[in-house]
Amino acid sequence: MPVIEITSLSDPDLQMFHALTEAQLRNRLEPDKGIFIAESPKVIHTALSSGYEPLALLCEKKHIEGDAAAIVQQCSRIPIYVGPRQLLASLTGYELTRGVLCAMRRPKERSIEEVCWSAKRIVVIKGVVDTTNIGAIFRSAAALGMGGILITRDSCDPLNRRAIRVSMGTVFRIPWAWLDLQLNDLHQWGFKTVAMALTDNSMAIDDPLLQKQERLAIVMGTEGDGLPEEAIGNCDYVVRIPMSYGVDSLNVAAASAIAFWQLRSPQE
Numbered sequence: 001m002p003v004i005e006i007t008s009l010s011d012p013d014l015q016m017f018h019a020l021t022e023a024q025l026r027n028r029l030e031p032d033k034g035i036f037i038a039e040s041p042k043v044i045h046t047a048l049s050s051g052y053e054p055l056a057l058l059c060e061k062k063h064i065e066g067d068a069a070a071i072v073q074q075c076s077r078i079p080i081y082v083g084p085r086q087l088l089a090s091l092t093g094y095e096l097t098r099g100v101l102c103a104m105r106r107p108k109e110r111s112i113e114e115v116c117w118s119a120k121r122i123v124v125i126k127g128v129v130d131t132t133n134i135g136a137i138f139r140s141a142a143a144l145g146m147g148g149i150l151i152t153r154d155s156c157d158p159l160n161r162r163a164i165r166v167s168m169g170t171v172f173r174i175p176w177a178w179l180d181l182q183l184n185d186l187h188q189w190g191f192k193t194v195a196m197a198l199t200d201n202s203m204a205i206d207d208p209l210l211q212k213q214e215r216l217a218i219v220m221g222t223e224g225d226g227l228p229e230e231a232i233g234n235c236d237y238v239v240r241i242p243m244s245y246g247v248d249s250l251n252v253a254a255a256s257a258i259a260f261w262q263l264r265s266p267q268e
Contacts, residue, residue: 002077002078002079002080003064003080003082004079004080004081004082005061005082005083006081006082006083006087006088013056013079013081014058014081016035016037016055016056016103017037017056017058017081017101017103022157022160025037026106026157026159034105034106035055035103035104035105035106036103036104036106036159036160036161036164037101037102037103037104037161037164038052038101038102038104038161038164038165038169039100039101039102039161039164039165040100040165041067041068041070041071041100042168042169043164043165043168043169044071044100044102045070045071045074045169046168046169046170046172046173047102047104047169047172048071048074048075050169050172050173052104052105052107052172053104053105054074054075054078054102054103054104054105055078055102055103055104055105056078056079056080056081056102056103057071057072057075057078057079057080057081057100057101057102057103058081058082058088058100058101058102058103059072059080059081059082059099059100059101060082060083060084060085060088060099060100061082061083061084062085062099063099063100064080064082066099067099067100068099068100071100071102075102085099101161106159109177109178110175110176110177111177112150112177112179112180112181113189114175114177115147115148115149115150115175115176115177116148116150116186116189116191117189118147119146119147119148119215120147120214120215120216120265121145121146121147121215121216121217121218121260121263121264121265122146122147122148122149122150122186122191122216122217122218123137123141123146123148123149123150123217123218123220123256123260124149124150124151124152124179124183124186124193124217124218124219124220125137125149125150125151125152125155125220126152126154126155126179126219126220126221126222126227126231127152127154127155127221127222127228128151128155128156128220128221128222128223128252129154129155129156129222129223130156130223131156131160131162131163131166132162132163132166132253133156133223133251133252133253134151134155134156134158134160134163134166134167135158135162135163135164135165135166135167135168135171136166136167136253136256136257137149137220137252137253137256138158138163138167138170138171138174138176139166139167139168139170140253140256140257140260141170141174141256141260142167142170142173142174143170144257144260144261144264145260145264145265146174146218146260146264147175147265148174148175148176148177149174149175149176149177150176150177150178150179150217151176151177151178151179152178152179153178153179153180158171158176159171182234183217183219183231183234183235184234186217189215190214190215191215191216191217192213192215192216192217192236192237193216193217193219193234193235193236193237194210194216194217194218194219194235194236194237194238194239194259194263195219195221195227195231195232195235195237195238195239196218196219196220196221196226196227196239196240196241196255196256196259197221197226197227197232197238197239197240198226198240198243198248198249199232199238199240201238202238202239202240203237203238203239203240204239204240204242205239205240205241205242205258205259205262205263206262207239209237210237210239210263211263211266216263218256218259218260218263219231219235220252220255220256220259221252222252223251223252226249239259239263241255241258241259
C-alpha cells in the first residue's frame with residue numbers, strides 16, 4: 001500500500017485535490033483525462049461499487065485504520081496521501097467529511113438514448129446551478145423511482161464534489177446524461193413533457209390524466225425564476241403543486257421530491 005506522508009502543500013501530485021478548477025477537473029478538451037473528487041467513505045464506496053476508477057486518496061492520517069480503513073483496502077494499488085486534519089484543511093480549504101477524499105476518473109458520458117430507452121419516468125434539470133439542489137434532486141430521483149436524469153449544460157455538474165456528497169452517491173447509481181436536444185425531441189422516445197411551473201393554465205399535480213401517461217419527462221427549472229416561458233410553452237403539460245398560507249413556491253429540491261412521488265410510474 002503506497003502511503004505517502006504529506007510534507008509540503010506545494011507537492012504537484014496534490015494539485016487535483018486543491019488547485020484545479022471545476023472546468024479543469026472536467027477537462028472538456030480531453031474528456032478521457034477528466035477527473036472528479038468524491039468525499040466521505042460511504043460516498044467513495046458507492047462510487048467504487050458502481051465501477052468508477054480511483055486515482056488517488058487524500059486521507060486524514062488517523063482514518064487509515066479507522067473510518068477509511070475499508071476504502072484504503074479497496075484502493076491499495078493507488079497513491080494514498082495522508083496528513084493531520086489541520087494540514088489537509090489548509091490544503092483543500094475545507095474540513096474533510098469523515099477525513100477522506102478520492103480523486104476518480106470521469107466515466108465516458110452516457111448518451112441521451114441510453115437514459116431514455118427503457119425509462120418510464122425521467123427528470124429534466126434545466127439551469128439549476130446550486131450544488132446542494134443538484135445533489136438533493138439526484139437523491140430524490142433515485143429514491144423515488146425515476147428511471148434517469150437529463151441535465152442541461154447550463155446546470156451545475158452532477159460530479160461536483162459537494163453535489164456528489166449531498167446526493168449521498170446516488171449520482172453514481174441513477175443513469176444521467178447531458179441534454180443537448182430540445183424538450184420536444186423527447187417525443188421520439190415516447191415521452192410527454194411536464195413543466196413544473198405556477199401558471200394561470202397549469203393543472204394540479206394529482207390530475208388523473210398524468211398518471212395515465214406511459215412515459216413522462218418531469219422538467220424542473222432554476223432556483224430563482226423557474227422555467228423560462230419558452231420551455232414551458234414547449235411542454236405538453238404545465239403542472240403545479242398547490243400552495244397554502246400565501247407561499248408562492250417551493251425550493252426546487254423540495255418541489256422535485258413531491259413531483260417525483262406523485263408522478264411516479266404506476267408500476268413503481
